[in-house]
Amino acid sequence: MPDTPPTTGLHHVTNICTDMERTQAFYEEVLGFHTVKMTENYDDPGTPHYYFSATPEGEPGMTVTYFEYPNSQGQPGPGASHHFAIGVEDEDTLREWREHLMDHDVRVSRVRDRTYFKSIYFNDPDGLVFEIATAGPGFTVDEAEPGSEEIDPPNERGGPTA
Numbered sequence: 001m002p003d004t005p006p007t008t009g010l011h012h013v014t015n016i017c018t019d020m021e022r023t024q025a026f027y028e029e030v031l032g033f034h035t036v037k038m039t040e041n042y043d044d045p046g047t048p049h050y051y052f053s054a055t056p057e058g059e060p061g062m063t064v065t066y067f068e069y070p071n072s073q074g075q076p077g078p079g080a081s082h083h084f085a086i087g088v089e090d091e092d093t094l095r096e097w098r099e100h101l102m103d104h105d106v107r108v109s110r111v112r113d114r115t116y117f118k119s120i121y122f123n124d125p126d127g128l129v130f131e132i133a134t135a136g137p138g139f140t141v142d143e144a145e146p147g148s149e150e151i152d153p154p155n156e157r158g159g160p161t162a
Contacts, residue, residue, distance in 0.1 A: 018071070024050060090134055
């Protein structure tokens with residue numbers, strides 16, 4: 001490993017929405033997050049910048065923020081995020097989330113086996129892809145030291161292809 005300064009992990013993720021009120025309702029009412037800050041984009045004064053967190057304190061690593069640009073439309077591709085994932089402890093909790101999302105009229109995928117975890121997928125009101133993923137079984141499932149070798153995709157090993 002290169003000699004890099006230490007980090008404490010992912011601090012927060014910032015996304016763009018077209019309607020902050022709708023986004024806030026989605027985070028609070030559907031995901032159960034807390035609005036921990038309502039301010040403006042310091043680099044673009046006048047643009048709303050809201051912070052949502054899984055905890056009332058909004059500590060780093062648990063926070064997602066949004067800028068509101070009402071007349072914008074994103075496009076997937078290089079330089080854009082594909083999706084981001086929220087973690088849960090186990091598959092039972094994952095299935096509870098799936099039912100909860102469906103009860104809130106959110107279209108959600110079936111539970112998918114991703115070898116290292118199980119997950120579900122859905123979209124926020126602007127189409128951003130969310131994933132909810134289990135903690136395990138973990139990255140040591142097919143190698144003792146994660147990242148020490150290139151692993152064939154599961155369908156080529158005869159494993160799950162969900």
